Amino acid sequence: MENTNGKKPPLLEVRNLHTAFKTDKGEVRAVNGVSYVLEEGHSLGIVGESGSGKSVSAYSIMQILDSNGHITEGQILFKGEDITHYSQKQMQEFRGKHCAMIFQDPMTSLNPVYTVGNQITEAIRIHSDKSKEEAKANAIKMLEMVGINDAERRMKQYPHELSGGMRQRVMIAMALVMEPSILIADEPTTALDVTIQAQILELMLDLQKKLNMAIIIVTHDLGVIAQMSDEIVVMYGGRICERGTAEDIFYNPCHEYTKGLLRSIPSTSNMKKKLVPIAGTPINLLNMPKGCAFCSRCDSAMKICLTQVPDELRIDKTHLASCWMNVKNGTYMKEEA
Amino acid sequence: MSSENLIEVKDLQMYFPIRTGFMKTTMLKAVDGVNFSIKPGETLGLVGESGCGKTTVGRTLLRLYKPTGGEIYYDGNLITDKNMLQYRPKMQMVFQDPYSSLDPRMTVEEIIGEPLDVHHLYSNKKERREKILDLMELVGLNAEHATRYVHEFSGGQRQRIGIARALAVEPKFIVCDEAVSALDVSIQAQVINMFEELQEKLGVAYLFIAHDLLVVRHISNRIAVMYLGRVVETADADELSDSPIHPYTQSLLSAVPIPDPKIAKSSKRIILEGDVPSPLKMPSGCAFRTRCRYATEKCAQECPKLTDRGGGHMVACWNK
Numbered sequence: 001m002e003n004t005n006g007k008k009p010p011l012l013e014v015r016n017l018h019t020a021f022k023t024d025k026g027e028v029r030a031v032n033g034v035s036y037v038l039e040e041g042h043s044l045g046i047v048g049e050s051g052s053g054k055s056v057s058a059y060s061i062m063q064i065l066d067s068n069g070h071i072t073e074g075q076i077l078f079k080g081e082d083i084t085h086y087s088q089k090q091m092q093e094f095r096g097k098h099c100a101m102i103f104q105d106p107m108t109s110l111n112p113v114y115t116v117g118n119q120i121t122e123a124i125r126i127h128s129d130k131s132k133e134e135a136k137a138n139a140i141k142m143l144e145m146v147g148i149n150d151a152e153r154r155m156k157q158y159p160h161e162l163s164g165g166m167r168q169r170v171m172i173a174m175a176l177v178m179e180p181s182i183l184i185a186d187e188p189t190t191a192l193d194v195t196i197q198a199q200i201l202e203l204m205l206d207l208q209k210k211l212n213m214a215i216i217i218v219t220h221d222l223g224v225i226a227q228m229s230d231e232i233v234v235m236y237g238g239r240i241c242e243r244g245t246a247e248d249i250f251y252n253p254c255h256e257y258t259k260g261l262l263r264s265i266p267s268t269s270n271m272k273k274k275l276v277p278i279a280g281t282p283i284n285l286l287n288m289p290k291g292c293a294f295c296s297r298c299d300s301a302m303k304i305c306l307t308q309v310p311d312e313l314r315i316d317k318t319h320l321a322s323c324w325m326n327v328k329n330g331t332y333m334k335e336e337a
Numbered sequence: 338m339s340s341e342n343l344i345e346v347k348d349l350q351m352y353f354p355i356r357t358g359f360m361k362t363t364m365l366k367a368v369d370g371v372n373f374s375i376k377p378g379e380t381l382g383l384v385g386e387s388g389c390g391k392t393t394v395g396r397t398l399l400r401l402y403k404p405t406g407g408e409i410y411y412d413g414n415l416i417t418d419k420n421m422l423q424y425r426p427k428m429q430m431v432f433q434d435p436y437s438s439l440d441p442r443m444t445v446e447e448i449i450g451e452p453l454d455v456h457h458l459y460s461n462k463k464e465r466r467e468k469i470l471d472l473m474e475l476v477g478l479n480a481e482h483a484t485r486y487v488h489e490f491s492g493g494q495r496q497r498i499g500i501a502r503a504l505a506v507e508p509k510f511i512v513c514d515e516a517v518s519a520l521d522v523s524i525q526a527q528v529i530n531m532f533e534e535l536q537e538k539l540g541v542a543y544l545f546i547a548h549d550l551l552v553v554r555h556i557s558n559r560i561a562v563m564y565l566g567r568v569v570e571t572a573d574a575d576e577l578s579d580s581p582i583h584p585y586t587q588s589l590l591s592a593v594p595i596p597d598p599k600i601a602k603s604s605k606r607i608i609l610e611g612d613v614p615s616p617l618k619m620p621s622g623c624a625f626r627t628r629c630r631y632a633t634e635k636c637a638q639e640c641p642k643l644t645d646r647g648g649g650h651m652v653a654c655w656n657k
Contacts, residue, residue, distance in 0.1 A: 225596075250598050266555035271555060282521065
């Protein structure tokens with residue numbers, strides 16, 4: 001992406017990120033050269049199936065990978081500064097203050113033996129020098145902001161006393177106490193019912209406007225992605241297939257995988273028709289093909305797909321796709337160091 | 338009793354005793370007066386939020402639980418008190434989790450062969466083997482998979498094994514309890530298509546239990562919506578999706594994220610306040626009244642019954 005000197009650098013830029021895990025069966029390269037840009041106040045959706053590397057790419061930003069995982073290559077630039085070389089202490093500062101994360105399962109990410117109030121005030125007191133009383137007042141304000149009524153009483157409750165939707169609200173309140181500029185949401189509503197999901201998504205969009213924060217939402221649900229994101233990154237086998245605005249991806253998909261994904265979900269337009277599934281099964285990350293990761297499941301695969309990984313091709317100003325099918329229509333994207 | 342319905346459920350009740358204190362139990366009314374029917378070769382979708390009793394309906398229907406009250410008919414025969422062994426070959430189930438519903442110590446051949454053994458559906462070893470291979474082909478598994486164990490398969494393939502096991506006895510009716518929910522989208526489409534193809538080929542009827550409304554709409558002829566143990570609305574799949582009448586159905590449908598950015602960002606959602614009440618402390622009258630925009634005094638006093646609003650569109654609501 002263009003990053004001309006003198007211009008304000010984007011809020012977050014991920015450049016050619018590689019993340020790998022050492023396992024008994026060999027090195028699993030979960031993320032292989034992922035790049036994207038997140039602008040202030042925007043929301044970016046990362047969509048893909050299980051094992052596509054979508055969560056790992058998000059965990060890499062926060063550097064909360066399992067102990068056998070590490071970033072092997074690439075840069076993560078926060079306001080132009082590479083954070084991959086940050087020390088533990090610097091990272092702790094970054095997490096929470098600048099970038100916060102919420103997870104899929106709010107029960108396992110809250111501590112069951114501390115009250116909600118205790119956990120939120122802890123987050124505040126770690127990152128600021130507020131007194132206990134100030135922190136408490138701040139926490140109550142935050143709980144009210146995420147739509148929890150009777151916040152003062154809730155402060156004294158334990159996570160098991162709250163419903164799933166309520167817990168996710170607490171998680172969001174905790175993530176946002178320091179008003180970070182980025183919120184990473186990893187499948188934030190997958191464990192919730194649709195009516196509660198609608199509440200939480202609405203809340204996130206509302207808070208985004210209020211706090212002018214950028215959101216990275218990681219999910220497999222194309223419906224959630226469509227509702228939440230300005231820009232979308234589609235991942236498969238640890239690589240980006242396609243990225244662009246939500247409209248680019250949904251109305252003009254240019255990668256065979258994206259096309260297949262959109263054909264395979266029931267939507268209002270294909271109710272009476274048969275779904276067109278993607279044949280085969282997701283790839284094994286231990287045994288990555290030499291060429292395009294998707295080629296074994298792709299109906300349009302050509303000879304070149306087997307041997308060569310396609311570069312990112314620019315379809316138009318906002319839209320990029322890594323598929324050999326587009327070579328005629330697109331021009332090569334120029335890598336800028 | 339008309340026997341044009343394959344399955345008929347009348348006023349089904351399933352209560353579970355829950356210990357709520359020392360020497361004290363409260364009845365959890367998981368299913369409280371559910372009525373529906375399924376014709377041969379038809380798919381009835383059953384939707385609702387978690388805890389609404391949809392899975393319990395499916396399990397009670399197959400008498401995996403002994404119902405507290407009500408009647409279940411299979412092909413005109415009351416089966417509520419019958420020995421189920423003779424009905425098992427006709428009614429089967431596919432479970433949500435293909436990881437825990439298959440025995441890890443059995444090969445695929447043993448898993449699919451077990452129902453054949455139990456119901457003595459073959460005359461010799463060769464026939465048994467042939468039947469198993471036919472079933473595997475039917476669900477898209479290769480013959481070489483027969484000697485493998487479950488852990489060697491992906492989620493989608495495991496679900497296929499579960500389906501082959503259910504089909505082994507040539508049932509007329511299958512309860513699919515969240516059968517595609519645990520699968521990735523691309524695999525989900527494969528399995529949905531397979532369910533549809535099997536229905537065309539074999540004429541089985543499904544009770545398709547799921548929380549994904551778009552999937553349910555795609556696969557079902559009719560849909561029933563449950564809220565806290567009761568059916569609140571049932572209608573033809575398109576009719577229900579396009580013109581829902583019950584306020585709960587309306588908000589449930591509006592909450593579904595549509596995979597289309599223009600529609601998703603512009604559509605007006607009816608956001609329900611609060612959470613589903615605990616089934617141990619059910620509100621009086623209509624269970625939905627605590628979250629309903631239209632609730633009146635009458636809703637608190639009396640529970641509305643399903644009434645026909647034309648063309649088989651049944652709704653249980655006083656105000657709509």
